[in-house]
Amino acid sequence: MQRLRRKIINPSFFLISTDQVILVNLLNHSAYQVQIRHRSTQAKNPLWSKWSPVVTVPAELEHEPEVTVTTKLLNGTRAVMLTWKILNAAAAVSGVTYRLEDTQSSHGCPCANKTKTHVKTNKSTIYVSYSAVNISVTAINAAGHSPLANIQLPAKPAANLKICDNTEKEKMKKNTCKQWYELQDRELKPENVITLANKKSKGAKQIKASIKDYVRYLYFEHRCDGGKPRTVKMCLYYKKEGAPQREPQNFTVTSETLDSANLSWETIAIEDQRGFVTHYSLCSEKISSQDERKECRNISASLLTYRLENLTPGAKYNISLAGVTKEGEGPSAKLTIYTQPEKPVNVWWSFGLLFVFFLSSTMCTIILKRIKNKIFPPVPTPVIPDFFTYQPESQEMLEEKEEVHELMLSPLHPEVKSVPEDTEETTALHGEWDAGSDEDMGDERSDSRMSGESSDESPGSTDQALRSSREGEITDLEQVDNEIAMLIYRNGLVFDVKTD
Secondary structure (H helix, E strand, C coil), X not given: CEEEEEECCCCEEEEECCCCCCCCCCCCCCCEEEEEEECCCXXXXXXXXXXXXXXXXXXXXXXXCCEEEEEEECCCCEXXXXXXXXXXCCCCCCCCEEXXXXXXXXXXXXXCCCCEEEECCCEEEEEEXXXXXXXXXXXXXXXXXXXXXXXXXXXXXXXXXXXXXXXXXXXXXXXXXEEEEECECCECCHHHEEEECCCCCCCHHHHHHCCCCCCEEEEEEEEEECCEEEXXXXXXXXXXXXXXXXCCEEEEEEEECCCCEEEEEECCCHHHHCCCCCEEEEEEEECCCCCCCCEEEEEECCCCEEEECCCCCCCEEEEEEEEEECCEEEEEEEEEEECCCCCCCCHHHHHHHHHHHHHHXXXXXXXXXXXXXXXXXXXXXXXXXXCCCCCCCCHHHHHCXXXXXXXXXXXXXXXXXXXXXXXXXXXXHHHHHHHHHHHHHHHHHHHHHHHHHHCCCCHHHHHHHHHHHXXXXXXXXXXXXXXXXXXXXXXXXXXXXXXX
16 A cells, blocks of 8 residues: 655645556646655555655646747848746746757758757757748646747848749759748748758659749758858749739729829739749720720839820720730730810800900009109109201302402300200290301301402402301301200209300
8 A cells, every 4th residue: 555645735645555646636837746655555564664755746838938039140041049938936846948949950951950959948049041940949847848839930032032043953062952932922831842951862853843833932042051051042933934824913093084094903923923924014995996006015013003194085995904924925904994085175264364364464564663653753854955056058158159358357255145944045045046146147148248249359368268257157056065065954943054
């Protein structure tokens, strides 16, 4: 007979007669210590043996570890730092061990590391390549193991992936691993991967043959440097291409104007492209038109919107859009658009607007002129009479030859008169001067004629007298002009004459 003792706070005792026992109704999240002793069932007065060493039974691990992931890029290698929370004291009373696994190491790509790692702390660092990887963490204690904590790290492709050809035909290098991830719905799942660890792998030909036609793959090439995996090449790959098997999705028109329309669409699903889409073919055809042909244009594969221009207002068009690969054009998405008709322009409205424009311009001009006259009043212009030099009535009078018997020359002393303040007096002065000059010239001419009739003895002296008389007249006229030119404007109304 055996006696079982368990300890929590108050010890409990059980009597058993077998070598196995199941304890029920234990408390959750509690740890127990178990001891056993036994005695003989054959002796008349049996004695109990000593208690066995204490066995600690921790609490059961009911939940998976709560793992926090931090990733750091190191030139083709990712350092994945994992940390998790420490379990409760009842579960960790006898110690906990954590087991880490990753799918890259399990495939031996590219480094042949141990597939399982055991740690006793609450953190660890794993080095993986740029391809997708699954990492699992499990807690283990004396009572059992916890559920699996699974961490999925997606692939880390480059920003602008290039296209590569014949990846499965390239020779394998030492410590090199190749992977082809099948792209479906833009997700890279580790279970949809073809891995070729090394050139001596069994079934290498079968692995290469498993690569499908018309399926896009993301190709990785890894190498093992210093015991750490490093990605050295990434590209997109088709073993064989074909034309798309579906049209672009959600092909719609967002807005229509008189001569243009805005179009939008979504890309063809990757599994339906069956090759690399080089461009889209957009065609427009006007309905009920015999002269115009179907117009097609190529649009970049990176665009998802396009503005169709140079359309006829008030017309109906059939529009089609298809994806194109190097193997050909796929099915087309079609729609019908209607451009807006032109609105007739009202002629009377145009004339009315022109009239309002000219009327407002005229009123503004008048108002601005009035404002200008008030701010800057005009300066009055002085009135100066025009004076003309004396011209003989006819040239014949100057050309006549006269004989002068007696000639007396005396200098002219014109009277200097002040110019009146009134403009009318200035005009009278000009008239008197002209009249006086005419009378003097008439008297001189009559005297000359009389002298000519009485005597013909000195023709030379007559010519000299005429020249002197003419010079005197010119001198007198110049003096008058100089005096008139010296009129000075005073106070805007009064004129004075200054003489030397």
